Amino acid sequence: MAAPVPLAWRNLAHDRVRFVLFAAGITFAVVLMGVQLGIMNAMLDSNTVLLDRLHADLVLVNPTRQSLLFREGVNRRRAEQARQVAGVASVEPVYIDYQLGMLRHTAADPGTRTQTRRIRVIGVDPDSQVLNLPGVSSRDWEKLRVTGTALYDRKSRPHPDQTQYPGESVFGRLEENVQTELSGRNITLVGNGFDLGFDFGTDGTLIVSDRTFGEWLRGPYTPPGVDPLADIDLVAVRLDPGVNVVAVQRKLQALFSDHRDVDVLTRSEMIAREKWFWWTNTPIGFAFGVGVALGFVVGLVICYQILSSDIADHAAEYATLKAIGYPNRYLSWVVMQEALILAATGFVPGLFVTLGVYVLLSHVTGLSMQLTVPRAGLLLVLTIAMCVASAWLAVGKVKKVDPADVF
Amino acid sequence: MTPSRLAWSNLIHKRSRTAIAAGGVAFAVALIFMELGLLGGVGRTATILFDRLRFDLLLTSAEYLDLSRTGEFPRSRLAQSYAVVGIEGAIPASIGAGGWRIPARSGLFGSTPGGAVMSINLLAVPPDQVDRVFIVGAGEAFPSATEAQASGAKMARLDTVLLDQFSKPTFGTVAELVAWSRDGTGEPIRLNNMRADVVGAFAVGTGFSWNGMLLASEETFARFTGRSTHTVDFGLIQLAAGADPIAIQRELRSILPPDVKVWTRAEINAAERRYWLRLTSVGQFLIVAVILAVAVGIIFVYQMMAADIRNMMPEYATVKALGYRPGFLTQVVLWQASFLALLGYVPGFIAALALYAAARTWGGIPTGMTLEIAAGVLALTLGMCLASGLLAVRKVHAADPADLF
Numbered sequence: 001m002a003a004p005v006p007l008a009w010r011n012l013a014h015d016r017v018r019f020v021l022f023a024a025g026i027t028f029a030v031v032l033m034g035v036q037l038g039i040m041n042a043m044l045d046s047n048t049v050l051l052d053r054l055h056a057d058l059v060l061v062n063p064t065r066q067s068l069l070f071r072e073g074v075n076r077r078r079a080e081q082a083r084q085v086a087g088v089a090s091v092e093p094v095y096i097d098y099q100l101g102m103l104r105h106t107a108a109d110p111g112t113r114t115q116t117r118r119i120r121v122i123g124v125d126p127d128s129q130v131l132n133l134p135g136v137s138s139r140d141w142e143k144l145r146v147t148g149t150a151l152y153d154r155k156s157r158p159h160p161d162q163t164q165y166p167g168e169s170v171f172g173r174l175e176e177n178v179q180t181e182l183s184g185r186n187i188t189l190v191g192n193g194f195d196l197g198f199d200f201g202t203d204g205t206l207i208v209s210d211r212t213f214g215e216w217l218r219g220p221y222t223p224p225g226v227d228p229l230a231d232i233d234l235v236a237v238r239l240d241p242g243v244n245v246v247a248v249q250r251k252l253q254a255l256f257s258d259h260r261d262v263d264v265l266t267r268s269e270m271i272a273r274e275k276w277f278w279w280t281n282t283p284i285g286f287a288f289g290v291g292v293a294l295g296f297v298v299g300l301v302i303c304y305q306i307l308s309s310d311i312a313d314h315a316a317e318y319a320t321l322k323a324i325g326y327p328n329r330y331l332s333w334v335v336m337q338e339a340l341i342l343a344a345t346g347f348v349p350g351l352f353v354t355l356g357v358y359v360l361l362s363h364v365t366g367l368s369m370q371l372t373v374p375r376a377g378l379l380l381v382l383t384i385a386m387c388v389a390s391a392w393l394a395v396g397k398v399k400k401v402d403p404a405d406v407f
Numbered sequence: 408m409t410p411s412r413l414a415w416s417n418l419i420h421k422r423s424r425t426a427i428a429a430g431g432v433a434f435a436v437a438l439i440f441m442e443l444g445l446l447g448g449v450g451r452t453a454t455i456l457f458d459r460l461r462f463d464l465l466l467t468s469a470e471y472l473d474l475s476r477t478g479e480f481p482r483s484r485l486a487q488s489y490a491v492v493g494i495e496g497a498i499p500a501s502i503g504a505g506g507w508r509i510p511a512r513s514g515l516f517g518s519t520p521g522g523a524v525m526s527i528n529l530l531a532v533p534p535d536q537v538d539r540v541f542i543v544g545a546g547e548a549f550p551s552a553t554e555a556q557a558s559g560a561k562m563a564r565l566d567t568v569l570l571d572q573f574s575k576p577t578f579g580t581v582a583e584l585v586a587w588s589r590d591g592t593g594e595p596i597r598l599n600n601m602r603a604d605v606v607g608a609f610a611v612g613t614g615f616s617w618n619g620m621l622l623a624s625e626e627t628f629a630r631f632t633g634r635s636t637h638t639v640d641f642g643l644i645q646l647a648a649g650a651d652p653i654a655i656q657r658e659l660r661s662i663l664p665p666d667v668k669v670w671t672r673a674e675i676n677a678a679e680r681r682y683w684l685r686l687t688s689v690g691q692f693l694i695v696a697v698i699l700a701v702a703v704g705i706i707f708v709y710q711m712m713a714a715d716i717r718n719m720m721p722e723y724a725t726v727k728a729l730g731y732r733p734g735f736l737t738q739v740v741l742w743q744a745s746f747l748a749l750l751g752y753v754p755g756f757i758a759a760l761a762l763y764a765a766a767r768t769w770g771g772i773p774t775g776m777t778l779e780i781a782a783g784v785l786a787l788t789l790g791m792c793l794a795s796g797l798l799a800v801r802k803v804h805a806a807d808p809a810d811l812f
Contacts, residue, residue: 028706029703031699032700043688046688064524067526069526114469116470117476160686280523280525281618283766287448287689288692290762291441291696294437294441309717
């Protein structure tokens with residue numbers, strides 16, 4: 001039976017003040033879920049910024065290296081083999097080390113440079129364009145060809161005391177021409193810096209040429225006569241334009257299947273694997289997942305309370321409708337519509353408040369919080385599920401309304 | 408009839424409504440408890456290890472930041488410490504991390520394939536002094552000194568380790584792993600791609616910083632982490648009975664070179680708490696989550712209270728029509744608010760205990776109910792219920808008996 005009036009809307013909107021209060025209740029539940037989800041994603045995202053910036057269609061990585069944090073590499077011969085495969089345009093080695101890079105404090109007075117601190121060091125061929133870093137010009141990459149120079153991360157973990165040390169990172173001031181030591185040897189910072197940021201594994205990053213990487217980091221731990229760059233941490237494979245990525249991936253996997261010492265992954269698979277490691281190895285998922293779940297339950301109870309008190313308030317009206325001959329199905333649909341209206345009116349401001357909180361938190365903590373379309377979609381689905389579930393619980397009451405009781 | 412009796416009768420009379428309102432308050436209470444518990448767990452992440460160790464003063468590198476970035480100092484600083492009168496022991500300890508290859512095994516839900524690598528912490532101490540490194544007793548790392556000595560003797564053999572029985576379940580149970588190592592059944596356990604044997608257990612717990620802990624001799628530690636045995640991370644300084652820790656701390660500072668720091672237990676715990684709560688992202692974010700939970704909780708409790716009082720309006724109007732004074736009504740509403748607060752707090756508290764246990768078991772987060780948290784949330788709940796009761800009371804005073812009949 002078609003409704004002559006939008007009953008659900010009128011029921012809610014006739015008392016404007018209460019309607020706003022109701023919507024605010026849902027809004028808060030949305031914000032609670034949104035912020036907790038955002039925090040969880042931000043913490044996981046921070047660990048894959050480097051992989052996001054990698055200019056590669058496929059990567060080769062050691063199967064036992066579940067996270068970039070570990071040390072196992074891919075033998076250089078495997079990279080050479082990959083180069084022979086049809087469809088592969090280029091194969092570039094990327095060296096990454098989390099353990100061996102110790103950066104001495106960058107204070108101007110060498111006498112006060114007492115502190116050293118572990119820093120992630122990435123070694124690449126300066127001409128390879130394997131890293132897609134917007135802040136770094138081709139002239140900066142050229143400067144990197146001189147051994148003993150490094151590009152630096154402007155978003156390294158900030159010094160905790162920003163009032164006394166404004167703009168300083170935990171490593172000291174990072175800017176062009178600063179000289180200090182990396183793992184005991186002289187290093188000069190060049191260029192204008194790039195933005196990668198800190199994560200669970202590191203407080204910041206230096207990018208050096210592959211030669212510097214070999215001499216400064218791996219050399220001291222490599223026996224004489226062995227190439228310190230023989231083990232590659234991550235092999236970035238770029239394909240010819242128009243080539244089917246999955247087909248080449250299969251071909252490479254078949255090529256290495258006998259040795260089982262190389263995993264061939266697409267970039268998004270590699271990102272998923274890295275996130276999975278941090279998801280399972282830290283309590284982040286639990287800590288903030290619980291927040292999402294509790295936000296959901298709280299929103300569900302709020303919505304249920306709103307709907308059931310609406311049904312109680314309008315019992316006479318619902319009974320009249322029933323007496324006129326409207327079926328239970330229609331009344332249930334009205335309650336369901338009210339739930340959907342509440343979901344919509346709570347979600348839209350909730351999304352804006354969530355965005356505002358993201359901007360604020362990104363600013364305060366230095367971790368970027370991103371509200372992508374799929375994440376906003378997930379939040380919308382959670383909100384609708386929350387309201388529909390509470391409507392489903394409240395519908396029983398409207399079915400019980402008996403016209404005979406009212407008159 | 409007294410106001411409290413009337414308020415109680417009101418609540419008893421409309422049981423299902425009262426249950427909904429109290430249930431709502433309980434959810435808000437549980438939410439606030441949970442976030443506070445998680446925040447407390449972050450603060451306890453590092454002290455969970457220090458609480459198990461025996462020391463009056465702690466030596467660390469001057470570059471010490473937190474447990475995962477301790478920095479190292481020369482072992483000779485420990486020998487130098489003995490020069491100070493009143494120091495009975497200066498025991499070395501080091502901490503590092505390794506990759507533990509999860510072996511394939513059959514469990515409740517079928518067999519899980521091996522191969523995944525989880526990070527695990529490795530703690531190194533002299534095997535012959537295990538009973539002096541850890542506090543022993545019920546609920547401590549080892550139940551007794553003899554037990555500690557026996558376990559120490561077992562792990563004195565190269566490439567053997569003890570597993571923290573509170574490590575994440577993914578690593579496997581101690582009994583299972585010990586049997587594998589002893590009988591050679593199952594896949595060999597691999598740590599940093601080297602074979603290791605689990606020979607026993609100790610008890611510490613997990614936090615935000617590690618998933619599990621292994622205890623090894625210093626030689627084993629050096630082999631697995633590639634670290635030199637000439638440097639250590641911690642010096643556990645134990646004093647003779649009656650010695651003044653502050654005076655000895657001052658003396659140690661004056662005789663030792665500036666490459667080490669000397670901490671009292673309170674100082675290192677405070678530094679770790681500060682580091683985790685203020686300087687790590689997870690601490691900062693959880694503070695935000697607590698603020699958010701309190702805000703949502705407040706609004707939520709208000710909605711619940713306001714709805715409950717609105718539902719009671721006919722009863723209040725009747726009381727008014729009978730000639731009771733406004734002050735009496737106010738008291739009734741406030742009593743009702745307090746009762747609802749308590750009715751919501753108790754199940755919320757119980758739910759929080761269950762959530763804390765779940766967080767400890769599955770989340771590996773050292774949550775715990777403290778008196779401060781329990782009392783703080785109780786005060787917050789009462790305050791919120793009374794405040795929303797006071798807001799709602801104005802409506803009660805405006806209620807006109809004539810409208811009802």
